[in-house]
Amino acid sequence: MIPGPFSYHRPKSISEATGLLADLGEQSRVLAGGQSLIPMMKLRLAAPEHLIDIGAIAELKGVQRKGSTLVIGATTTQHELQQSKVATDAAPILLEASLLIADPQVRYVGTLGGNVANGDPGNDMPAVMMCLDATYRLTGSGGSRSVKARDFYQGTYVTALKPGEIVTAIEMPVPPAGHGWAYEKLKRKIGDYATAAAGAVLTVSRGKVATCTIALSNLSDTAVLATDAAKAVIGTALEKPAVEAAMKAARAVMSPASDTRGTSDYRIHVGGIMVERALKKAFSRAKG
Amino acid sequence: MNAPVLTREQREAKLEGMGCKRKRVEDIRFTQGKGNYVDDLKLPGMLFGDFVRSPYAHARVKKIDGSKAEKVPGVLAVITAETLKTVNLAWMPTLAGDVQMVLADGKVLFQNQEVAFVVAVDRYAAADGVEAVEVEYEDLPALIDPFKALAPDAPLLREDLKDKMTGAHGPRKHHNHIFEWSMGDKDLTDAAFAKAEVTTKDIISYHRTHPTPLETCQCVASFDKIKGELTVWGTFQAPHVIRTVASLLSKIPEHKIHVIAPDIGGGFGNKVGAYPGYICAIVASIVTGKPVKWVEDRIENLTATSFARDYHMTTEIAATRDGKVTGLRVHVLADHGGFDACADPSKWPAGFFNIVTGSYDFPVAHLVVDGIYTNKAPGGVAYRCSFRVTEAAYCIERAMDIMAQKLGMDPAEFRLKNFIKREQFPYHSALGWEYDSGDYHTAMNKAMEAINYKGLRAEQAAKREAFKRGETREIMGIGVTFFTEIVGAGPSRNCDILGVAMFDSCEIRVHPTGAAIARMGTKSQGQGHETTYAQIIATEIGIAADNIMVEEGNTDTAPYGLGTYGSRSTPVAGAAIAMAARKIKAKAQMIAAYMLEVHEDDLEWDIDGFRVKGLPEKSKSMTEIAWAAYNKPPPGLEPGLEAVSYYDPPNMTYPFGAYFCAMDIDVDTGVYKVRRFYALDDCGTRINPMIIEGQVHGGLTEAFAIAMGQEIRYDEMGNVLTGSFMDFFVPTAVETPNWETDFTVTPSPHHPIGAKGVGESPNVGGVPCFSNAVNDAFSFLGTKHIQMPHDYWRNWVVAEGLGLHK
């Protein structure tokens, strides 16, 4: 439980950070809250020679609402996110999901940027970002670009992030007033990753689901958007057949590994139940 | 100046003696981060050791190359079995009469077995050195399933024992067999079964788990070449035993070995035995002439130092149709891992498992235990229980429920019908114990009333109907348990560890001002000895508990004792404390008589001193007596006021209790919710009710963990799947249910203060209670016995098997 040797850098600006990443190359790694990276280093599953701590970069912090867009700085911690009325009023699912991550100690230092950049299917925020159709701002020494959360994840620990790039901010359209939301997570205990989790964001018009997105955590090698499951409930008032169709469609895109949380078939079964619960809760919260 | 005159009640209260909810004095330092643990120790020039460990569960070690590691900056030495052979320490004896490799000698027998020890200037360099050691392995087939261990073609694990068909406990019948141990009368038991009206037979497994103290195992060894003296600070539950073993192994005379156990952050049995880390640190210190520290990390603790349980118990009960038990037959397959490193009294290879008749009046019983080797970590320690008592309690408490179900009887009623009756004590059990005292019916009836047992059953019946009608997906279970423990090892006629009798000791010195210091052969790991021991002395000799310092753990100053585990501290050392105090009191009486110019027989004890019978105003307090003891002793009496007592208990003590649990399980997710948990404990005389309650809360939390998910699980290759807190279930405050505690008091007739010990009862009684609740929840759907642990996934698997998800 002791990491290999590394050197430590604490840049003050994005350009300094991207410069360091470019200069130090392959063997350098961004350090945010350290709540995923440091455990991996202690297990020597990761052995970066250089850690670029982005915690002192003021530009990466903070939550702002710009019109109908919510912009969250990458190093905003889970705790700060929970405390931000701007964020949680605009998209209450952020608060619900964030409170289900790890434990208070981890949430005081773990960052939103780290959570979405990490690429672990067990992270909860990627699915939430898919539900909200968020976009990640990525900056490297060569410039900046944007990638949608829905296009970002390619496999376990494999993302669209290119070497030398930093996630600087997460942007999302503020969901319409009166929308319904829910994040349902089954876990063994506080501090555990999901056995299965599902997020749902929907709008209701005249008692029927008008729009809906559903995304799943830890039920595949990345977070997944359950498009067909969402389609199955649009135009319905979540009658039993619609919910069952959604569960079935969602289960069809789940392929979790068997682990100590349970076998794959168990996780798929309860994954469906998380979808059901998220849909029902979101529906009950929606106005319209 | 005269002190204000206190009433008798005030004098009594001031002592904070037995029965007082005295706050834990040790918590003042623990809650402020001022405890002093092994890892707090920093000595000049201190080196650090770290282990290279085997990734394989079973493999031949073909080559160990430490040359690259020795070039890592800061690394001083790489120690292997070859190095240890030069000092004859490549293997060490275990407490169970087996031998264990200190470092891999030719092969490895479990994953994370110690292969080489890297010594470096700091722990970072040591860890880098570990990475750089190159080991060549040849993978061998791993034996993980205990039920396959004795197959004729099972892989041979212990090549060192290949031709030794007799072990420490008699003949071995297979190359993976360790011992067979039997108790009871086979013929009478067979006869009882032959004519039984109703019988049950089930394999009841108690899975492998781990004691998991907050602080892992660790030590600092420092060898002084000039003086030829060795000092070892360590997380030792039994420091004197460690000193004796260290002397026998190292040939350093015992008076030149100083073993010191400072504050310990939990033990639960994990810190009783000797580990390769201790031996390697000692050898490294002797070789380098510098102090060497070894500190285990969490993964190492979970995967390499002593596990607990792993007992697979084929259990048969014979009974009459109207619900009277007539016989018990148990066969245990005991999985000990690669080496038999159980920490039991030496003559008891399966501990006190023969308490398996429990609280019931079985006329006959027969027990056979087969110990076997597998490719898993060695151990088999008593995780917060007396030796194998929790396995026994689980076995009988599950089996009683299974039989009640078969008879169509209520499990509480079935127990009440078969309890040993109050008038039968002292009771001789069919498997050889003499139960000291008990009043089971009173305790059970009190508990059933307290939880409204009838009401719970009615609620359950209604809920089952609702479930059948499809109105709810939740099922309700009620766990019923009545356990009897056996603690306080133990009488020298049948209890020893490597030949050392299991007495315990206390030395009390009363200082001239009437304050005192007391030292014992036990060692608290969080139990609160500094608080409770002082309370015993306070009541016995009238010195306020606050004026008594309790000190343990330094083998140079403490009298010899066998340490703390198996709830033995209060039954054994607690008795020694009372006996030492009584010696002091006897001398104090002589002094008081001299001071008051009366005959000793004219004095009577009165709370905190002696007074003349019939003349209460003529009295001498213990403070006055102490001063006189040093400065004006009666002519002919030597000065001073101190005493030592070594206590060899005449019998064990038998705490008992009635536990009840109400739980709901969601059959779709397997998620359970413990709605109520009620624990009634009878531990005899209660020294500190608050500490008892704390012990019960802690033990129940562990029991909850074990029953509901905590396990050391291996895959078929022998990889540990639960080697960190991500997967090894340790509940937080959020998961932990609310505990309701209660008590009855049935003092032990043979113990000087009537106390029985309580630290382990909640673990012993709690596990079957949770498991019975889960089993009870599903039973109406046709299940008979569901194995632990009952985590969400496994509950779901049961529901799936019952077709509840169609």
Ligand SMILES: Cc1cc2nc3c(=O)[nH]c(=O)nc-3n(C[C@H](O)[C@H](O)[C@H](O)COP(=O)(O)OP(=O)(O)OC[C@H]3O[C@@H](n4cnc5c(N)ncnc54)[C@H](O)[C@@H]3O)c2cc1C
């Ligand atoms: C006990 C425990 C339980 C946990 N449980 C959960 C849980 O239930 N759900 C959950 O979602 N998470 C959980 N986590 C993980 C936690 O949320 C982490 O904080 C999060 O995964 C990573 O964020 P971080 O800021 O700590 O990033 P770090 O650990 O510092 O970094 C993680 C990875 O992301 C990269 N990275 C970080 N920030 C950026 C950036 N701005 N740009 C580019 N790359 C970046 C790093 O280089 C690294 O590869 C748990 C952690 C612990 C210790």
